[in-house]
Amino acid sequence: MNTDRRSLLKSIAAVSAGVVFPVTMTGCRVADPKPSDSVELFSWVVMMPDNTVRIRIPQSDIGQGVVTTLSQVLAEELDLKWSSIRPEFFDPLTNLKRNNVYVYTCTESSWSADRLFNPMRMAGAQIRQMLLTAAARRSGFDVADLRTEESSIILPGGGRQSYAEVASAASHIAPPHPSRVKLKDPADYRLIGKPIKRLDLVPKTTGKLEYGIDVDLPGMLYAVVQQSPVYGGKLVSFDEQAIAKMPGVVGVVRIAAGPCGLNGPLADGGEDYGMDDAVAVVADSFWRARKALLALPIEWDDGEFAHTSSESIMADLVSRAGRPQPVVREAGDFAGSIGRAHRVIEADYSYPFMDAMPLEPINCTAWLNSDGLQVWASTQFAQEAHRLAAVTAGLPPERVQFNLPYVGGGFGRRCQNEYVSQAVQIAKAIPGKPIKMIWTREEMMARGYPPPITISRFKAGLDEKGNVIAWFNRVISGTAPDQSYGPARLPHYVPNLRIEYARVKTPQPFGWMRGVAFTQHVWMNQGFQDELAVAAGRDPVDLYMDLLDEGSVPTDLKGRDVAIRRIRHMRAVLKRVCQIADWETPLSQGRGKGVSVSDFSYWDTYHTGTASSVVEVTLDGKGGLRVDHVYVVMNCGRILNPEVVRGQVEGSIFWAITTALYGKITLKDGRVVQRNFQDHNVARLATACRNIVVELVESDDHPAGVGEDAVPIVMTAMLNAIYDAGGPRIRSLPLSDHVLSFRKQDGSDALPGKPSGNL
């Protein structure tokens, strides 16, 4: 790969062609204006005179590698020379004006490959046709006699015309209708499916890559914010005079509560959870703004949640779990069959609030002047950020330019755009100057968008042979969208089944977090199934395989084909992971293994991957835990770039380990107790598993998401492994709240847990 990385950086920062707004700055630096003879083709690419090609990436790069993988997709059909590619992030205003030409611009649900594989291949193929037609006219040959290769058109007899030479003529040719475009045979792929190195690999090792937090503009000021420390609280007053004379302080800005933007496209069920009042101190440096904010006297009205805590919420959920709740799935006769069961097993599982905590703190830069508004923010949803910025500024969208930099981690946290509203409000109060607002880590932890606190009550009946004949699950969660898929979209068709689901309002707004409700419910469901296997004296794999029974799918089920496909895929990856993990071989005393399998089937038409994991752990009997081995087998359809997929699976494994060991946000008197990483640890090298085996299944299916599928299964397998090793049954998180010594005969435990410890 001979990619010119420096020009990649420039191009990422460059102005999007076709934008009429008088842009002077973009990305993070003064733009290198495109030469006037650069040619935009069909919104997706810009052909440069030197035959390099800018590809518009309609997603945020949050570490999942879309800059590379989506370039592979388009470049494949366009026959681009890989080293000539200069990706740049899409412009939301262009997308708005051109009626969503970029198809899918929200970066969530691991959807980039699924939703853009077809549109970007088609765009590449259409542009190729346009170039071929132009070359045919120019050369007098028939289109059929021409070929393309490495950003050039090859004429009969071997003559070549570069794409750049015919680009201008091609731009006057209408793109062919997709029905008249033939896509490549996958057997001919030379980019898709190949382990190409990321286009941004080198700048990610030199510190030169620019994230939102690195935006630097002439005369820029800095803002630091504090929001209501209690969720739902209101700002009463602040004493600006107290800090007015502190060095560098420019002003104090009152930020009004309001929308935070949709957390996904409306069509995908996006919702706006809103943000609270806040105060910002603006100064000539971050450090001075922060110091002044700490010194600023602020009075808050704590509002309705002033006395709400995780404990009181959980007590409420538990009491509700004692009463019937709305039924979301039912089959057979649970009440009757449980009475006939040979054994009845019951358990309550619970899940705390959590926080995604991406490493780049939330930030946004906004600059309002007579030309309009410019905004820069590391976000997962730039389209909505642009809309929210315009609404907040009271400007028509065409007067707002949104610049999307690289993102230092998203994990769902940046689907919300409340920081964009905040920065724009600050820019409105202090117009004429670019102002970069940065949240401290403390502010991030105080104001997360957590997955909901949840209780999951199970009751199941086994027959004499240890088969599950009755399954009951009642789930009550805090504020969230409808996540009943978590308990209800089991791939199992137990004959007598009843699933209930309800939500109550809790203080924090809801937020996506890597793995979403699957992390919660795959673990709770399969933790309980592991309990059933133990009670029945059965191998859990044996029990899962019995439950994953095509024959149990009702013949009149709507979406029966999907149900059967899910079962087949799960059985296949489960079987395979047992082979590579040598499942049947027992481990020595103090060691244990667990297993889990799942897909991400939110609904019947949701295109999902399937994965299975075996995890081995060691307990030292003194509270210490070590994760020894993690095996994952994943079937994610066609793989765009195996190295990128592996990275996503590896990342998911450590995400699962952090979630299991430390994942918890505690609410006390409406406030988050944890202040920074000293109160909320995460997996580090010393806690990270050293032996990881990832196997990707080869498949010609449409590409599915890979960003989170391994999270739930790895966490579940790990927690089940603790029991297998002789430790306690884990029914709540995090492990740092548990005693991880060996189980006693009488069930009592002796020592405090120290799950971060090595042996």
Added chain:
Amino acid sequence: MGSIMMRIELKINGSTMSAEVDDDTPLLWVLRDTLKLKGTKYGCGIGQCGACTVIVDGQTARSCSLAATAAVGLEVTTIEGLSANGDQFVQKAWQDIRVPQCGYCQSGMIMAATALLGKKLFPTDEDIDREITNICRCGTYDRIRAAIHAAANGRT
């Protein structure tokens, strides 16, 4: 309030740079906002995450927790000082092993690894666990470990 503004000279990446700072300003913000060396990142501000790691006189330092004035007279190396083109041996190992995902933690990781490899020719896994306590939320730990070993084995 309580802080004094002063002009300091810092030796950074072999050059002397001058900056006007409040005396309590952490080195991190002087590097990033005054000297525009933005490869050093802010993650937590309390010495926990290591995103701000630089090398001061051969030792790693969390620049968020070190006053810039305390670095006067010492040799400070930031990620920008490792190489002009990303070809320092640790950076190259990071590229070969394809460590970065979002990349945000990687300046700090590479600086921490560089310091470790400066002290130990062949760090063991235990050395790595003990010395590199930086946070990567994307979960690139497995590759970080592999890249440190690769850098150790590959250096000539």
